[in-house]
Amino acid sequence: MSEGIGTDEIVVIERPHEHVAIVRLNRPKVLNALSNALVSQLAAAFETLDADGVTRAIVLTGDERAFAAGADIAEFAAEGPRLDEWDRLWATGLPTIAAVRGVALGGGLELAMSCDMMIVADDARLGQPEINLGVMPGAGGTQRLTRALGKTLATEMVLLGREISGREAELHGLANRSVPAERVLPVALELATRLAKQAPAAVRAAKRSIAQAFEQSLHAALLDERQAFHALLQTEDAREGVAAFLGKRKPVWRER
Numbered sequence: 001m002s003e004g005i006g007t008d009e010i011v012v013i014e015r016p017h018e019h020v021a022i023v024r025l026n027r028p029k030v031l032n033a034l035s036n037a038l039v040s041q042l043a044a045a046f047e048t049l050d051a052d053g054v055t056r057a058i059v060l061t062g063d064e065r066a067f068a069a070g071a072d073i074a075e076f077a078a079e080g081p082r083l084d085e086w087d088r089l090w091a092t093g094l095p096t097i098a099a100v101r102g103v104a105l106g107g108g109l110e111l112a113m114s115c116d117m118m119i120v121a122d123d124a125r126l127g128q129p130e131i132n133l134g135v136m137p138g139a140g141g142t143q144r145l146t147r148a149l150g151k152t153l154a155t156e157m158v159l160l161g162r163e164i165s166g167r168e169a170e171l172h173g174l175a176n177r178s179v180p181a182e183r184v185l186p187v188a189l190e191l192a193t194r195l196a197k198q199a200p201a202a203v204r205a206a207k208r209s210i211a212q213a214f215e216q217s218l219h220a221a222l223l224d225e226r227q228a229f230h231a232l233l234q235t236e237d238a239r240e241g242v243a244a245f246l247g248k249r250k251p252v253w254r255e256r
């Protein structure tokens with residue numbers, strides 16, 4: 001992992017804005033195939049940013065050819081993907097935006113779908129081709145795709161390896177926006193900058209609460225939401241948000 005551009009590191013962190021980090025997958029020769037080392041370093045990067053007290057949003061991206069072409073197939077024979085490492089990625093409290101150009105296949109699409117938002121190039125290629133290797137998605141594909149797209153299209157993608165374009169991904173609600181490839185990163189950064197301007201504790205709590213929609217019964221999730229809301233009301237930032245509204249001024253968050 002490293003800060004800056006022009007590096008051999010397989011995960012690169014750039015900081016275009018004080019509170020926003022770009023995390024870039026950097027194995028261009030193999031279309032950012034997700035080797036176990038890459039996933040571990042990515043998880044470490046997310047954990048570092050989550051704990052640094054400065055970062056408020058992460059944009060996760062690859063390059064113009066590939067967000068990621070899936071698990072590293074060359075590693076399959078020696079050792080399978082260590083999928084438990086993915087739990088570390090999913091545990092981040094920071095809001096994450098996948099900025100997808102080129103291919104997002106297999107684990108690449110699973111990685112993009114595990115982000116809170118997805119900005120895709122119109123001509124991006126999204127799919128779960130594991131079936132062509134005689135296996136199936138193992139890092140969330142059957143679950144996240146089905147929840148986002150519904151059973152009909154998800155079944156075609158997972159059982160037949162059908163790909164969809166970025167434009168289709170937006171149409172079916174898998175991506176937040178589909179834009180020309182050169183706009184993907186600017187649009188993702190603009191969203192991240194807006195996220196970074198919200199009260200950080202409220203963003204974290206709301207992110208967690210949305211995730212509960214997929215993990216709990218409605219009743220239990222509503223109770224958790226209510227609890228999170230009341231906890232936020234006690235924060236200084238909530239008092240500031242209300243005072244700013246009533247005083248017709250912009251709030252200044254103190255992260256308390």
Ligand code: CAA
Pocket residue numbers: 029030031033034069070071072073074081103105106107108110129130133136137138139
């Ligand atoms: N793992 C390892 N290497 C990969 C790779 C992968 N997933 N995807 C591409 N590469 C390598 C290729 O072997 C090639 O290397 P060489 O130049 O050394 O030959 C290089 O990246 C460029 O790839 P191509 O020449 O194939 O490029 P292309 O433009 O002709 O095709 C592609 C692009 C359609 C994405 C094709 O590379 C492809 O089908 N890749 C595999 C996609 C896939 O099946 N992903 C699912 C993996 S399984 C999984 O993801 C399961 C999981 O997480 C749990």
